[in-house]
Amino acid sequence: MRDKLGTIGARTGFFRNNYKITPGLYCIGEPSTTSPVVVTANYKLSFDTLRQGLVGVNAWLLVIDTRGINVWCAAGKGTFSAEEIAYQVHKANLDQIVTHREVLLPQLSANGVAAHELKKLCGFRGRFGPILAADLPKFLQAGEADEDMRTVTFTLRERAVLIPLEICMLWKQLSVVALIIFILSGISPDFFSPTLAFNRGILLVFATLTAMFAGAVATPLLLPWLPFRQFWLKGAIMGSLASLLLLFIGWQSLGDIEKIAICLWTISSSAYLAMNFTGSTPFTSLSGVAKEMRNGLIFQIGSAILALIFWIAGPFV
Amino acid sequence: MQGFRYLDDTAILRLSEDKCIGCGNCQLVCPHRIFQVRDGKAKIVDLNACMECGACAKNCPTAAIYVNPDDGCGCASYIINSWVARIRGKAPSRCGC
Known part of the structure; x- marks a missing residue:
């Protein structure tokens, strides 16, 4: 209930700048050392959408500090960056938590993150997932995103x-x-x-x-x-x-x-x-x-x- | 993005074929799917669909792509602020979004 109220609040602009999630590593389901690591912004609606999209999936969620701004805008403003991801990767000791060396980035963070620079900064390769969190389960299963998942929409x-x-x-x-x-x-x-x-x-x-x-x-x-x-x-x-x-x-x-x-x-x-x-x-x-x-x-x-x-x-x- | 087209011949996006190594990063990240790699080189196949988000340029390992660098925020208040700032000779203030 409080969560729903929070969404209404974020959507109507009451205390709009205060819908932040504490940055850090979160669990979805019961992730293991081989589970995928998904990166997102610390905006309440980004975090919620991802949690809802990943129902039934075991994954790690790395929330980076974008000052409560969504993925795309934060990438445009430069806060969703390779440097910030690397900082959170180190801070969470991600290399001791998972055995693989790959993080999944939202496609719409690409205007802020040069994926090829991430490996140099933190040892983890950046890979762009789909635009929508809802497509993540399908993406994880297929191992790649199709054209629809990579195309932005603007429905009614x-x-x-x-x-x-x-x-x-x-x-x-x-x-x-x-x-x-x-x-x-x-x-x-x-x-x-x-x-x-x-x-x-x-x-x-x-x-x-x-x-x-x-x-x-x-x-x-x-x-x-x-x-x-x-x-x-x-x-x-x-x-x-x-x-x-x-x-x-x-x-x-x-x-x-x-x-x-x-x-x-x-x-x-x-x-x-x-x-x-x-x-x-x-x-x-x-x-x-x-x-x-x-x-x-x-x-x-x-x-x-x-x-x-x-x-x-x-x-x- | 069917049903949504913005102004033609306006977006600032340039691709240097000489520098392009055909890695396909631009094709991968573009949310409007305007790049296609053919014969080892990226091609712009739909320039007028570009919204200047800058994802392609950011992820180009050889800096072969140039996009309007005046990013900031794409909103009208930001543009008004930056015009006012230019007249007053100051740095543009934030738009609040």
Whole structure:
């Protein structure tokens, strides 16, 4: 139960940086001197996935210190490295525990670990296993990974589990934006009206929440089916649909200029959030993200500023 | 990775055939399967599927592969931070992910 709560915590970002496992050697089943040694990161979800994937297998689990970051990201940041693996191999006296001289590395650690350097550092040869822990039993049985095991995927389920964190990391930004919205919404011909601030502000905040849904929930889920390759364009499409929905469900009280403001705001916010999702996918290159951001940010900032100008102008026309 | 293609002609990935010894490490580690060793040399068979993760370059024993070295983190906040840092002439701050 506490474990399940912990997973929810890690997925939603509460104390996100505190889901660490103590580094060192762990047992799965009843490993012997000839059992395989599997290396992983000391992030709770990495450790759990591996434990679940290896049910029914006897193996040693060498958890290295990646400061609570998952395998792929830690490898990218340089903490999942040959040096760190060698350090943990020595610390656990692995050469006295097993008779073979091989450790199995997750394939996605390859951007941080040069397997051919590992032997020089600790006497153990590094061998890349499959991408998914769930494929490990099959890999151990067959002795090699097939093309499917070596190809990264991004299924609906894999996208869905990322969404809570996408949303939960936004609360801080959202509260700042909401505060600004309430202040700007109150600007009136009589200088400032608290009633307007609340009544109009709540509408724009609602539009912002709708944009969050469009850009950070709907866009990731519908990712492969949305047109365009640039994420901000995918987000702009979902934002446009969301703003049409907003206009459709009423807002009769709004003037035309405010309706335009709502649309522009929703589209630009959704485009921005969709663009942010690039960092969570396993197929976007940094060069590509930088390229789309050069176009995307200009559109988003321009259209957000225009939206706010129109919104402020609302009570004056 | 069916159904997922990112921007074409953008990824920075170069392979030097002269340096390549055909060991196949790149083919083994690439999560998008873009390398194939033919006649003792690695070939890039699907450049536009590259996400610049750097696994191939890291595991190339002869440094025959060059990948966009600006790794850091592939997220938008990191890129914004690095742009802001360049304007202010400072080292980029972490993105928090």
